[in-house]
Amino acid sequence: MRRLVKSFGYAVSGITYTAKTQLNFRIHLAAILAVGLAGWYFKLSSAEWTCIMLAIGLVLVAELLNTAIELLVDLVSPGFNAQAGKVKDIAAGAVLVAACISVAAGAIIFIPKLI
Template sequence: MRKFIKGFGYAFSGLGYAFKSQLNFKVHVSFALLVAISGYCFKLSSSEWLWIIASIGLVLMTELINTAIEQLVDLVSPEIHPKAKIIKDVAAGAVLITAITAAGIGLVIFIPKILQYAA
């Protein structure tokens, strides 16, 4: 049980590292908070909240995995190497695709609500 509880400490340490050192993670967390506040203001339905929560979770998870990959590549290949660049670029591309998908989901959910509110 002690090992299980220590695992949470390691996980929170990783989250803290990402938040302190990764600008993109801070940006994603900021947008997540903005979307959550907007969702509350627009009174999203349960199914809309599920899509929003899943999107936020996937973007943050992908950003964390990208950070881990970048750190690992820097560890095993401290010098500039074309394959190291490809690995980092592909991982960053995964974050970009996830963020674009999340933005699309957000637009599908929020645009009708904004238009209804404006009318």
């Protein structure tokens, strides 16, 4: 049981590190707050909340993985390396794809409520 509690502590530490050091992660957190308030205001259905939560989770996981990949690349390749740069670009691209999917899901849910 102690190992389980410690592993949760490590995970929270990783999330905290990302929130403190990554501007984009903080931007995503602000967007989550805005979407949450909008969802509350528009009284989203359970299905709509489920879609929103999945979209939020997708973006946050992508951002956390991107941060981990960037740190690992910097560790194994501290100097300039074109291949290392491509790895970082691809990881950032994954975040962009996740964010675009989330924006599309949000648009599908919120635009009809605004019209």
